[in-house]
Amino acid sequence: MARALSAARAYERTDVEEMSDDRFDRLRAAVLAYETANGLAASHGLHTAVGHGGAEGGDTKHAAPAGSLEKPGEEKVIEFAAQHPDAVVEPKIDGMALILRYKDGRLFSAARRGDGHTGESVIDKVRGVDGLPELAGEGDFEVRGELYLNDANKGTADALRAAAGKPPFRNARNGVAGMLAKDGSVYAGLFSFAAYSTTIRGDADHLEAMEELAGLGFTTARSLLPPSVLAAPDPMAAVAALGAERSELNFPIDGAVLKVPAAAERHALGEGARAPKWAVAYKYPPVEAPTVVEDIELDIGKTGRLSLRARFAPVDVDGSTIEYASLHNVRDLLRKDIRVGDTVMAYKANDIIPQIHLPRADLRTASSRPWEPPATCPRCGGGFDKSTELWRCPNPGCSVSGRISYAVSADAGLDIDGVGGAVGDALIEAGLVQDVSDLFRLTADQLAGLPLGTTDTGADRVLGAKNANKIRGRIEEAKSRPLNRVITALAMRYTGRTFGRRLAASFGTMDNLRAASVEELARVEGIGWTKAEVIHAGLKANGPVIDRLAAAGVNMGAPAPEGRDAGAPKLTTPDGGAMNVVITGSLKGSALGSLTRAAAQELIEANGGRAAGSVSSSTSLLVCAEPGSSKFLKAQQLGIRIVTPDEFAQMLDDGEG
DSSP, X not given: OHHHHHHHHHHHHSSOOSSOHHHHHHHHHHHHHHHHHTTOOOOSOTTTSGGGGTOOOOSEEOSSOOOOOOOOOHHHHHHHHHHOTTOEEEEEESSEEEEEEEETTEEEEEEXXXXXXXXXXXXXXXXXXXXXXXOSSOOSEEEEEEXXXXXXXXXXXXXXXXXXXXXXXXSHHHHHHHHHHHHHHHHGGGEEEEEEEEOTTTTOOHHHHHHHHXXXXXXXXXXXXXXXXXXXSSHHHHHHHHHHHGGGOSSOEXXXXXXXXXXXXXXXXXXXXXXXXXXXXXXXXXXXXXXXEEEEEEEEOTTSBEEEEEEEEEEEETTEEEEEEEEOOHHHHHHHTOOBTOEEEEEEETTTEEEEEOOOGGGOOTTOBOOOOOSSOTTTOOOOBOSSSSOBOOOGGGGHHHHHHHHTOTTTSXXXXXXXXXXXXXXXXXXXXXXXXXXXXXXXXHHTTOEEEEOTTSOEEEOOHHHHHHHHHHHHHHTTSOHHHHHHHTOOTTOSHHHHHHHHHHHOBHHHHHHOOHHHXXXXXXXXXXXXXXXXXXXXXXXXXXHHHHHTTOOOBOOOOOSTTTTOOSSBOTTSOBOEEEEESOOTTSTTTTOOHHHHHHHHHHTTOEEESSOOTTOOEEEESOTTSXXXXXXXXXXXXXXXXXXXXXXXXXXXX
């Protein structure tokens, strides 16, 4: 939270950018999610105050509050556009908000937005700015808009700074803040202004008011729109068209603003505590590129879930080529109305995950057709379970490939290298494997000669005897994997790595787990009643598989040893709660050196603790072999106990908590 507030203050008050807008938005969302989950009442203003709590007031009082628009994310913006199909779209210029007051047509005051009630006066720094005319006899009125640097003037400003031995501004918005903070009158000729609201005609509709301003010589935000945006058939098409034109504009934008134009409707919708309810802002991803959807592909995942994937013409996004993107669910796809043949914008969520958004309805061709959701499962032809937004095929046979790949994975499953992918699919095609227990009945002779398709020259490929023996040896080794991995390998819903470890630590043996009631399962940390019911049903459904695994000699856990402190968790707090344990740095060279990171997390959970990834005030223990690292220093600052990997191993061996 402190980092987010610091970044907000830097953004609002200085020419320093502590973090990108995209990173700031993700951090703010994470803070909000944490506070909501823990019932914390926030007083910092990060979510409610103008400028996210980073803005300061000034010497000029605004005639009416000056809030910042809500930026609710794509889904809510789509809903807003659907509810207000006549909404107009304007560029969200990346500059600095100004509130201007005219008396008898003369510029009387110019102030920054500040804290929404008062702002710093900058009138002596903005006289003569392009787009800001001096008038005569036009009465008293207010104009609000954005002070910004166009691309050419940003270059000029950077050249002036270079001549003075200073680095260029990080971006145009930083340039405006820095130039105003120092001596804006020197740079006034470089600034531009675009108006986005006014009181010049009282309750006139927005478009009429903007036309009035334009007639008086003001530049309006709407007048800067490219023709493709003005010609778009609906608000979201206009948002998409503006995003596609972003790189061709000669001024900086970071999003689009959707506004209800009619004054009467605005009055009916009213104002929120921080922003008007008749307008929203859409933030564009940091880097995106247009591409064309070639197909929407369907598959069934390991738990039977219908997965949707868009395949599109390969496109370069921020230095990497992407051609596929996962889609959320049927309802989301229908709501966004993404069609095969549509031009869409591709980007990488969190700079990693390929995504698409904003179908360009204005560029649709006659061959484009609305996407129809599948009536039946693409594998078995049966019906779907549609009780949730994530459709599932109830036929277990449809998700065998996904379940086997998951069961043998090194990350979460039994770590049987060589059985995933082509080998796993070949075993299923040959009828040798239908569930994870079948793997332990395979012989080397069954594996050897397994058909694996053809080579590039058309020759048949088969699994050789040498590799077959290696795989058989790895299957044998997998029998001794810890119980939590056996639980996770069953690929039941809600039994991934974290809950697999917690279930194993809570019940100790598979027999105990299978005998547990829904109520007992629900008491495991983080599970609750709803998940417990699903896990309970999954264990019953997988009873025959578990029986076959046990018969094959797969580890089914062991009861806690009797004697001193039998069954007492070793990583618990004095009040009996789980210790939050963070491991950072390499474990090599210590008594824990042979453990992978996943195995170390399993060890923590098996001893009653909770594995965490970052140091916070709730951390109980940091295992660190690197004094001076960032996590080490933070733990020191917070007064958290720090031990070496060898000391941690000794704790577990001695039973010290």
